[in-house]
Amino acid sequence: MRVAFWPGCVSKGACPELYVSTQKVAEALGLELLELYEAPCCGAGVLSEQNTALMDSLNGLTLAMAERVGADLMTICSTCQGVLSNHNYHLKNDPLRLSAANKVLADSGYEYKGTTTVKHLLWILVEDIGLDKIRPLIKHKLTGLKIAPFYGCYILRPEEYLGLKERPERSTYLEQLIELVGGEAVEYHGKTKCCGFPMVTMNRDKALAMGGNHILEAKEKGADLLVTPCPLCHLNLDAQQPDAGRVLKRTIDTPIFHLPQLLGLAFGYSAEELRLNHHVVSTTRALEKVELKV
Amino acid sequence: MQWTVVVGRYSPPGDPQPKGEMGPAFREPYQNAPRKTYQTFKVDLPDHAMVLDALIHIREYEDESLAVRCACRSAICGSCAMWVNGHARLVCTSKLREHTKDGKVVVEAPPSMPIVKDLVCDMTPFWRKNMSVKPWLQNKQPVPQGEEYRVPNAAMENLIQEVSCISCGACLMDCESFAVNQNFLGPAALAKAYRYTADPRDADTDVRLREYSESNGVWDCTHCYECVQVCPKGVAPLDQILKLRKLAVDAGFTDNAGTRHADAFAESVRDSGRLNELTLSPKSLGLFNIPAQLQTLPAAFNLLRAGKLPPLIHPKIPNVERIKNIFKKIGERFK
Numbered sequence: 001m002r003v004a005f006w007p008g009c010v011s012k013g014a015c016p017e018l019y020v021s022t023q024k025v026a027e028a029l030g031l032e033l034l035e036l037y038e039a040p041c042c043g044a045g046v047l048s049e050q051n052t053a054l055m056d057s058l059n060g061l062t063l064a065m066a067e068r069v070g071a072d073l074m075t076i077c078s079t080c081q082g083v084l085s086n087h088n089y090h091l092k093n094d095p096l097r098l099s100a101a102n103k104v105l106a107d108s109g110y111e112y113k114g115t116t117t118v119k120h121l122l123w124i125l126v127e128d129i130g131l132d133k134i135r136p137l138i139k140h141k142l143t144g145l146k147i148a149p150f151y152g153c154y155i156l157r158p159e160e161y162l163g164l165k166e167r168p169e170r171s172t173y174l175e176q177l178i179e180l181v182g183g184e185a186v187e188y189h190g191k192t193k194c195c196g197f198p199m200v201t202m203n204r205d206k207a208l209a210m211g212g213n214h215i216l217e218a219k220e221k222g223a224d225l226l227v228t229p230c231p232l233c234h235l236n237l238d239a240q241q242p243d244a245g246r247v248l249k250r251t252i253d254t255p256i257f258h259l260p261q262l263l264g265l266a267f268g269y270s271a272e273e274l275r276l277n278h279h280v281v282s283t284t285r286a287l288e289k290v291e292l293k294v
Numbered sequence: 295m296q297w298t299v300v301v302g303r304y305s306p307p308g309d310p311q312p313k314g315e316m317g318p319a320f321r322e323p324y325q326n327a328p329r330k331t332y333q334t335f336k337v338d339l340p341d342h343a344m345v346l347d348a349l350i351h352i353r354e355y356e357d358e359s360l361a362v363r364c365a366c367r368s369a370i371c372g373s374c375a376m377w378v379n380g381h382a383r384l385v386c387t388s389k390l391r392e393h394t395k396d397g398k399v400v401v402e403a404p405p406s407m408p409i410v411k412d413l414v415c416d417m418t419p420f421w422r423k424n425m426s427v428k429p430w431l432q433n434k435q436p437v438p439q440g441e442e443y444r445v446p447n448a449a450m451e452n453l454i455q456e457v458s459c460i461s462c463g464a465c466l467m468d469c470e471s472f473a474v475n476q477n478f479l480g481p482a483a484l485a486k487a488y489r490y491t492a493d494p495r496d497a498d499t500d501v502r503l504r505e506y507s508e509s510n511g512v513w514d515c516t517h518c519y520e521c522v523q524v525c526p527k528g529v530a531p532l533d534q535i536l537k538l539r540k541l542a543v544d545a546g547f548t549d550n551a552g553t554r555h556a557d558a559f560a561e562s563v564r565d566s567g568r569l570n571e572l573t574l575s576p577k578s579l580g581l582f583n584i585p586a587q588l589q590t591l592p593a594a595f596n597l598l599r600a601g602k603l604p605p606l607i608h609p610k611i612p613n614v615e616r617i618k619n620i621f622k623k624i625g626e627r628f629k
Contacts, residue, residue: 045517108619196474206475216321
């Protein structure tokens with residue numbers, strides 16, 4: 001299978017381990033990544049609210065680039081998925097917005113015809129590749145690990161843009177994959193909640209408390225680690241975790257894995273190859289539980 | 295059909311206490327919510343029955359002491375919002391069939407609000423927030439004499455979505471920002487605020503926008519879409535909050551982290567095609583806001599130590615001129 005690949009800004013910035021582990025997992029799966037090097041940032045919703053037309057055009061450009069490749073557009077970030085799905089929904093359903101975006105793109109060398117499907121790696125794994133095809137690739141079962149899924153808002157809400165009305169099971173894919181790799185999925189209230197990242201510059205302490213509370217809840221339910229398909233959640237839950245601990249006056253100390261890192265481990269890649277040694281919160285204890293080292 | 299309904303019961307101190315074992319304490323951010331007793335009821339109701347039908351059945355035939363607030367049974371009065379399996383819903387429009395999970399449906403007062411008794415929460419925080427945004431017209435002068443205000447249809451179309459609000463409070467009950475910040479104005483009040491700010495008959499547009507741009511206003515929303523998800527009337531409060539943010543910025547209320555964040559974000563995308571994480575946070579906080587800058591230092595240091603700090607020289611995407619050109623055409627403020 002081949003996909004037009006939009007890695008997003010964060011996997012090329014503060015979460016390089018996501019980019020690297022995605023490539024490893026894609027290699028194992030035979031998933032050909034045709035990276036869109038010239039695609040712009042999705043605007044993370046921040047720019048859409050201030051200038052919808054601008055972001056219709058910029059995201060329309062990315063969608064048109066994928067259209068030219070002739071494959072689905074794959075994201076590895078819940079936020080990219082949400083924002084691109086949102087604009088794609090409107091561009092596909094509102095001819096006025098589509099023609100306005102294309103008018104702006106006129107001299108860019110691209111025109112969006114409205115045929116691209118945007119899919120997060122998480123969805124491609126379950127819907128396109130299929131659990132049955134992934135199962136034989138598992139060399140190292142993560143038996144005994146209690147893993148809490150953390151989806152990130154924008155891969156779940158609003159349902160209508162993300163196809164969750166037609167496919168409500170999309171809100172269970174992380175659990176399905178956790179169980180596939182031999183882990184035990186931890187059920188907790190925070191799994192579909194907000195990590196706090198979007199308001200971390202506006203109200204830092206509250207944003208950190210928000211994310212920290214969810215990790216602590218998962219930890220109290222026995223989680224050895226959290227797994228997320230969103231690098232922005234990862235930034236707030238991993239990179240800011242020591243600060244969240246200070247705000248909540250608690251030691252949190254729970255590692256956060258990116259989705260492809262979890263799969264990569266099960267596929268037999270080493271922790272170093274997946275850059276699990278480049279997290280702010282140490283992954284050592286969780287790895288030792290399944291006899292792996294960093 | 296037989297349904298299993300688990301009901302969270304609570305009686306204030308001094309009142310007869312519900313029978314049964316006390317459930318677990320709520321954890322942060324709901325640590326202030328009192329513990330409840332969860333009682334299981336088996337009810338025979340048809341396949342199409344709603345959760346509210348089950349609650350009324352329980353009150354009529356099983357335990358008349360059960361406190362439930364409801365009136366219209368038709369999603370108009372907004373009385374019966376509560377938690378169904380941990381999410382705020384109007385129980386009058388929630389089918390038992392759709393909400394029965396693992397053989398049961400769990401119904402309780404939301405821990406995010408003060409509780410009166412059983413399924414009845416105290417809506418005072420909700421009404422206080424609503425009142426604080428002055429949800430009534432500040433008449434533009436002169437008020438037309440002997441006739442009504444005339445406004446073009448198009449000017450009101452934008453407000454229709456919010457007008458559907460029935461003040462059930464479901465959005466506030468599940469609001470992630472409210473859960474950690476009781477002072478946040480919240481989705482319903484801010485949506486209402488948009489409704490009056492954008493009303494062409496209102497005279498206080500700037501006063502309102504200044505107020506809503508302050509702390510605990512539009513910029514304290516965490517943009518999680520919970521309110522959009524749980525609203526039973528399609529008000530999409532978050533969408534109204536975002537419109538309010540745009541109105542505020544356009545009106546010049548830009549001295550806040552939210553606006554600086556959007557500006558720094560746009561600048562980075564315009565000039566390089568991608569987000570520059572290294573400069574975003576300092577620029578958003580305000581370069582001379584030393585205390586806030588210092589607060590972020592430990593996180594930056596942690597990133598550095600983990601080998602995760604973004605490259606110091608932010609790379610540009612190939613053909614970045616194409617992106618600049620798009621900004622030039624319709625970037626407006628971001629040109």
